Amino acid sequence: MRAMPFTDGGTGESPLRDISNSGDLRRVPIHPDHWYPLAWSRDLKPGKMIGAHFAGEPVVLVRTVSGSVFALEDRCAHRQVPLHAGVVEGESIRCGYHGWTYDCSGQCVDVPYLGKERLPNGVRAYPCREAHSMIFVFPGNATLAGDRPLPALASVTDKAFKTRRFGGEVRCHYSFMHENLMDMNHQFLHRRQMGQMRARSLARRRDENSLEVDYTFARMAGKQPRGEALVFGASKNRADPSARSVMTIRTQYPYQTLEIRSADDTLVMDLWIVYVPLDSRQRTNRTFGLLSVRRPAVPFLLDAAWPLLVWFTERIFKEDCAIVELEQAAHDHQAADWNHEVFPVIIELRDLLRRCGGRSVIPIREAGDA
Amino acid sequence: MRAMPFTDGGTGESPLRDISNSGDLRRVPIHPDHWYPLAWSRDLKPGKMIGAHFAGEPVVLVRTVSGSVFALEDRCAHRQVPLHAGVVEGESIRCGYHGWTYDCSGQCVDVPYLGKERLPNGVRAYPCREAHSMIFVFPGNATLAGDRPLPALASVTDKAFKTRRFGGEVRCHYSFMHENLMDMNHQFLHRRQMGQMRARSLARRRDENSLEVDYTFARMAGKQPRGEALVFGASKNRADPSARSVMTIRTQYPYQTLEIRSADDTLVMDLWIVYVPLDSRQRTNRTFGLLSVRRPAVPFLLDAAWPLLVWFTERIFKEDCAIVELEQAAHDHQAADWNHEVFPVIIELRDLLRRCGGRSVIPIREAGDA
Amino acid sequence: MRAMPFTDGGTGESPLRDISNSGDLRRVPIHPDHWYPLAWSRDLKPGKMIGAHFAGEPVVLVRTVSGSVFALEDRCAHRQVPLHAGVVEGESIRCGYHGWTYDCSGQCVDVPYLGKERLPNGVRAYPCREAHSMIFVFPGNATLAGDRPLPALASVTDKAFKTRRFGGEVRCHYSFMHENLMDMNHQFLHRRQMGQMRARSLARRRDENSLEVDYTFARMAGKQPRGEALVFGASKNRADPSARSVMTIRTQYPYQTLEIRSADDTLVMDLWIVYVPLDSRQRTNRTFGLLSVRRPAVPFLLDAAWPLLVWFTERIFKEDCAIVELEQAAHDHQAADWNHEVFPVIIELRDLLRRCGGRSVIPIREAGDA
Structure with missing residues (x-):
């Protein structure tokens, strides 16, 4: 300096x-290649979701039943309704409309009326970390997240x-x-x-x-x-x-x-x-x-x-x-x-x-x- | 089929x-060449009007004192204020501003301060029928209304x-x-x-x-x-x-x-x-x-x-x-x-x-x- | 005539x-080269300001502690926040954010952290008169205000x-x-x-x-x-x-x-x-x-x-x-x-x-x- x-x-x-x-x-x-808090930790209870936004992009923050935290695009791959209006099931989340299910990586792991071999693409996952009582998300280029310190x-x-x-x-x-x-x-x-x-x-x-x-x-x-x-x-x-x-x-x-x-x-x-x-x-x-x-x-x-x-x-x-x-x-x-x-x-x-x-x-x- | x-x-x-x-x-x-209900019958009392809309077009539904029903463009030919803000007079309706009057066909039948020989054009009339406790209107090409069943x-x-x-x-x-x-x-x-x-x-x-x-x-x-x-x-x-x-x-x-x-x-x-x-x-x-x-x-x-x-x-x-x-x-x-x-x-x-x-x-x- | x-x-x-x-x-x-009332006199107390508008232009009306009235562009020259959110000080007004001060002609007469010799330009002043219990402003070409009667x-x-x-x-x-x-x-x-x-x-x-x-x-x-x-x-x-x-x-x-x-x-x-x-x-x-x-x-x-x-x-x-x-x-x-x-x-x-x-x-x- x-x-x-x-x-x-x-x-x-x-x-x-x-x-x-x-x-x-x-x-x-604002430059997206940084860690941004999207919620206070205390507001995200186990087995619950919060719908947040970063610069217009909807992001769902999830705390699974076991307590781990992840962040996905808050938009079902099927009909784009917010995933946070659905339910947490164990370590996954299920859309509240037709029940499409996503894991922490955003992959679609179940459509109740579709064979497993025909599952559609999932949704975007955001690098996500909990620190200092905040839930941080990295909204930019995910490959840079590891090198950028919180x-x-x-x-x-x-x-x-x-x-x-x-x-x-x-x-x-x-x-x-x-x-x-x-x-x-x-x-x-x-x-x-x-x-x-x-x-x-x-x-x-x-x-x-x-x-x-x-x-x-x-x-x-x-x-x-x-x-x-x-x-x-x-x-x-x-x-x-x-x-x-x-x-x-x-x-x-x-x-x-x-x-x-x-x-x-x-x-x-x-x-x-x-x-x-x-x-x-x-x-x-x-x-x-x-x-x-x-x-x-x-x-x-x-x-x-x-x-x-x-x-x-x-x-x-x-x-x-x-x-x-x-x-x-x-x-x-x-x-x-x-x-x-x-x-x-x-x-x-x-x-x-x-x-x-x-x-x-x-x-x-x-x-x-x- | x-x-x-x-x-x-x-x-x-x-x-x-x-x-x-x-x-x-x-x-x-939506295709306008069909019959669409714009109100429940029970909501349109004798001698009253309802302002309704079809795809942005204002439509006034009228039940005359004798009980018959008609539908006009809800917009006075004079200054475009909604006709439903006026009054039903017998079988006609009168605009609440300067008192221009229209019959069930939309024709202007009176302007209080103008000679009968100089009456202006009226407003659009919509084919209108009451059935199954609804007031139906045909918003599209009126010449097709007769052939389209309710x-x-x-x-x-x-x-x-x-x-x-x-x-x-x-x-x-x-x-x-x-x-x-x-x-x-x-x-x-x-x-x-x-x-x-x-x-x-x-x-x-x-x-x-x-x-x-x-x-x-x-x-x-x-x-x-x-x-x-x-x-x-x-x-x-x-x-x-x-x-x-x-x-x-x-x-x-x-x-x-x-x-x-x-x-x-x-x-x-x-x-x-x-x-x-x-x-x-x-x-x-x-x-x-x-x-x-x-x-x-x-x-x-x-x-x-x-x-x-x-x-x-x-x-x-x-x-x-x-x-x-x-x-x-x-x-x-x-x-x-x-x-x-x-x-x-x-x-x-x-x-x-x-x-x-x-x-x-x-x-x-x-x-x-x- | x-x-x-x-x-x-x-x-x-x-x-x-x-x-x-x-x-x-x-x-x-509307043509701006006329006198328009922007407030009732009784609403503008001594030592107070009112934020008014003429055709989208923000105007601050000021009554000084001594009781005289003036009108300025309601927008600090610094960061454009409304001047009416500030305070009247004697015969001047001070912006409520960084304290920039303007006199009745709109001239900037003080920036607390800047030398007097480096004062920036001020804001626009509007011809302003009080008559018939109204505060009149002339929003147009100010050189015409004198000839136009109230x-x-x-x-x-x-x-x-x-x-x-x-x-x-x-x-x-x-x-x-x-x-x-x-x-x-x-x-x-x-x-x-x-x-x-x-x-x-x-x-x-x-x-x-x-x-x-x-x-x-x-x-x-x-x-x-x-x-x-x-x-x-x-x-x-x-x-x-x-x-x-x-x-x-x-x-x-x-x-x-x-x-x-x-x-x-x-x-x-x-x-x-x-x-x-x-x-x-x-x-x-x-x-x-x-x-x-x-x-x-x-x-x-x-x-x-x-x-x-x-x-x-x-x-x-x-x-x-x-x-x-x-x-x-x-x-x-x-x-x-x-x-x-x-x-x-x-x-x-x-x-x-x-x-x-x-x-x-x-x-x-x-x-x-x-």
């Missing part, structure tokens, strides 16, 4: 301005941290989510929860598939809210409350992380988040987020304060969702990208998302009505 | 495989039978409905009501406008549910419970019938059903079904058991509607027919529906989102 | 029949009248609204409120931007309802109750007025109304109406009867909205204008609306489903 020359947030002429900004980022599909999520398995799972469906292109998190100049949006803060970007680093930026924060007015203290760590220095902590936000395509390190370089907060496109036009995504907070020295203090943290993070996430959905609505209305970006970090992020994205172009509808 | 060589359900190479399967059946409009429905008027009227709006192309009823291999869908049954197709017969197939049934497990006994007849032979009854399903374009005859060749159940396209793309239909069940020797036994029969048939119909709507949704998503049919009866039915259908092609939208 | 030869309602060959009727009026956009609305400011403000969103093209009001042959629509009335058009006058027509009314049956007496004036002559009053309806593009003068030429009722397109296809409008009724000699009589007048006019407006929405639905279904107009006044009105309208053509979708 090459280090970039220091550039503060948006002032000073940036060498990045010549990055090609052509092509509408909101029409770039995300590591070290803090989630570290007992020094307590982790909150959150997320939901957001009606916007995944790129708006990446930009939202990485641009810490949007603190104004969260003024009710955070008061008046000023972000300062220190340095950024980039390689082919990732971009990361460090921030420090200075409080402009008011005092630190309690919810924030819980998530970001309480500030001991009242004069310059947040100066010692450093927040690092990273897009490691297609995932994103946000880490907060205290003055002594201890990792106190660790967020991992991904935005999985649902529809074929990728105007909606399902967000899966895992927020890990280091347990303080006092036992059970974090557990006691957990409801406050949940409330605080839910409010923040809700505000972020509302604003990115307004961005998407504006883009749909204009049928084009009119963004006028001035912050070099985001200009570079847009370039990264464009370069790492899929090669096709999402067709858009004509400008809609107000 | 020529007899077809015996072919059992889906095994054995069928001579029908070479039937041209080209052209997406879901884009074939469906006979012998059991409905036979006092030896009791008839149930059912149906409703289903969000799919009419062809999915025909295939659903004719393919008795879909018993798996109704496993909760019927237990595990295995259908066996005995013979099929075809002519230019019709196809019929005979089935017998064998129970694979469990015992006969009471609702089913009521509809299909109780089976006396517990070892081979359904073997003696024969079910004959027939598409007599555009109608469909299902008859069950007992071992002594007595007609014990008789279903007549039709699927009337509502919208111009024919992605929705309104189903009108009449189910006639022979009264048993014990008086009032059938009447006493009627609520159970209603419940049973409603459940079956609801499951059928749910699955055909999933088929339509899959077709809309794919914007193409991906069906992989293996049962010769259905391959032949699709050919029949294609040959008997309208000559135009329904335009489809591009593949939608998930 | 040239006087037109007397032509009674729809009889007699009209010299206007040769007016070009080509071009679908429902695809003619509508006068003399009765609204005249203490001899009491004024009711009404309106709302109506799902139709503005032209249907103009035709509805001007064609008094549609009394049949309001038969429940008005009984059977017959309108007679006396004379019409036209110039380049306006058309007006005089009507008298004769009651065909029944007696005058009380609500109507209140609005149109009680008729003393029971034999020919409305003969002495004259109703004048005028389209002064893009506004419309309806005046009732009694036999002694006193203005007793004065309606001013305008239909502001909301969406880009102009298939919806927001109607702003001001109905002024002359106070009778007895003090407070009108105030006492006001609830009846409100009820009466609401019912009439509701019926009008319902029928014009049916007209629009028919047009959408047909994707073309099939109107067959026989009343010369309306033929002339359509010509006026076409000539005064915008020069572009509204694209329409293909014929929809029923």
Whole structure:
């Protein structure tokens, strides 16, 4: 990873301005050759199925009676009705209409009214793995799945941290989510929860598939809210409350992380988040987020304060969702990208998302009505 | 009607495989040169109107004060507002906006602010007949209406039978409905009501406008549910419970019938059903079904058991509607027919529906989102 | 304004029949070079904003803390989120996402993380004026705004009248609204409120931007309802109750007025109304109406009867909205204008609306489903 020359947030002429900004980022599909979570583990019970979607493709997630997990095209080879409307039978699934049956590889292993020697072709199987309480699927070129690692999520398995799972469906292109998190100049949006803060970007680093930026924060007015203290760590220095902590936000395509390190370089907060496109036009995504907070020295203090943290993070996430959905609505209305970006970090992020994205172009509808 | 060589359900190479399967059946409009019910008689009161649709065309059904029935284009010649929003005046109808008035032939007979000598052209009238408690309309070439008979429905008027009227709006192309009823291999869908049954197709017969197939049934497990006994007849032979009854399903374009005859060749159940396209793309239909069940020797036994029969048939119909709507949704998503049919009866039915259908092609939208 | 030869309602060959009727009026956009109300004054509180629309263009209406009013493009220059989701700060507004700030001219005056010397371009400002309890905006060529007068609305400011403000969103093209009001042959629509009335058009006058027509009314049956007496004036002559009053309806593009003068030429009722397109296809409008009724000699009589007048006019407006929405639905279904107009006044009105309208053509979708 090459280090970039220091550039503060948006002032000073940036060498990045010549990055090609052509092509509408909101029409770039996410690259399918990565592992994407399609469901939380807890939502998939033994002997049950879930119908999920990746970029318009229906995927059925199956947990067999014995507990193993697999993922198939959610579309019977016969008449294309969703397989998740059928039943799990042992280690196979049976379509609910005429009873065609498929094993974990997608092969058709039974048609009740057809001889075994005449069985038709089956359906597509997706590489599928369960990890960190999520069901991951590899929707792209299956031959690449073995070489692509699942995300590591070290803090989630570290007992020094307590982790909150959150997320939901957001009606916007995944790129708006990446930009939202990485641009810490949007603190104004969260003024009710955070008061008046000023972000300062220190340095950024980039390689082919990732971009990361460090921030420090200075409080402009008011005092630190309690919810924030819980998530970001309480500030001991009242004069310059947040100066010692450093927040690092990273897009490691297609995932994103946000880490907060205290003055002594201890990792106190660790967020991992991904935005999985649902529809074929990728105007909606399902967000899966895992927020890990280091347990303080006092036992059970974090557990006691957990409801406050949940409330605080839910409010923040809700505000972020509302604003990115307004961005998407504006883009749909204009049928084009009119963004006028001035912050070099985001200009570079847009370039990264464009370069790492899929090669096709999402067709858009004509400008809609107000 | 020529007899077809015996072919059992889906095994054995069928001579029908070479039937041209080209052209997406879901884009074939229903042929308009037939009588279609647009409403139940009981829903059209004297002096009232109903706004109905046939394949996107608005049709107003009128019952005059004297009780006679007629059908016109549901669109005032003046400004195209629906005539059914107006009022019936004696044997005519008056548009609710500026009061233009039409008689049963669609002729404009009064414009309150215009001289009689200057009356404009009227609106289209449809041949219209009331029979079997339905209002039938002939939406196609009106000169053919006289020669085309209304469906006979012998059991409905036979006092030896009791008839149930059912149906409703289903969000799919009419062809999915025909295939659903004719393919008795879909018993798996109704496993909760019927237990595990295995259908066996005995013979099929075809002519230019019709196809019929005979089935017998064998129970694979469990015992006969009471609702089913009521509809299909109780089976006396517990070892081979359904073997003696024969079910004959027939598409007599555009109608469909299902008859069950007992071992002594007595007609014990008789279903007549039709699927009337509502919208111009024919992605929705309104189903009108009449189910006639022979009264048993014990008086009032059938009447006493009627609520159970209603419940049973409603459940079956609801499951059928749910699955055909999933088929339509899959077709809309794919914007193409991906069906992989293996049962010769259905391959032949699709050919029949294609040959008997309208000559135009329904335009489809591009593949939608998930 | 040239006087037109007397032509009674729809009889007699009209010299206007040769007016070009080509071009679908429902695809003619309203002309933007006029003042249009986008909100009621009372709905815009100090320090608050309202997000409004004109023909698909988002407009934010702002009342500053000091009480002055301005209108900008409702779209931040940065990422196009609606500015009305932000906050008013003194005499400026700040976007709720990253805090970009705009003054009343649309200039960007602050980006919290950017030097003042590097501020980006701002957003479009619309000429904006508050009058007659409405916020008017000039959406077209701003250089013409100064010369175009605001509508006068003399009765609204005249203490001899009491004024009711009404309106709302109506799902139709503005032209249907103009035709509805001007064609008094549609009394049949309001038969429940008005009984059977017959309108007679006396004379019409036209110039380049306006058309007006005089009507008298004769009651065909029944007696005058009380609500109507209140609005149109009680008729003393029971034999020919409305003969002495004259109703004048005028389209002064893009506004419309309806005046009732009694036999002694006193203005007793004065309606001013305008239909502001909301969406880009102009298939919806927001109607702003001001109905002024002359106070009778007895003090407070009108105030006492006001609830009846409100009820009466609401019912009439509701019926009008319902029928014009049916007209629009028919047009959408047909994707073309099939109107067959026989009343010369309306033929002339359509010509006026076409000539005064915008020069572009509204694209329409293909014929929809029923």
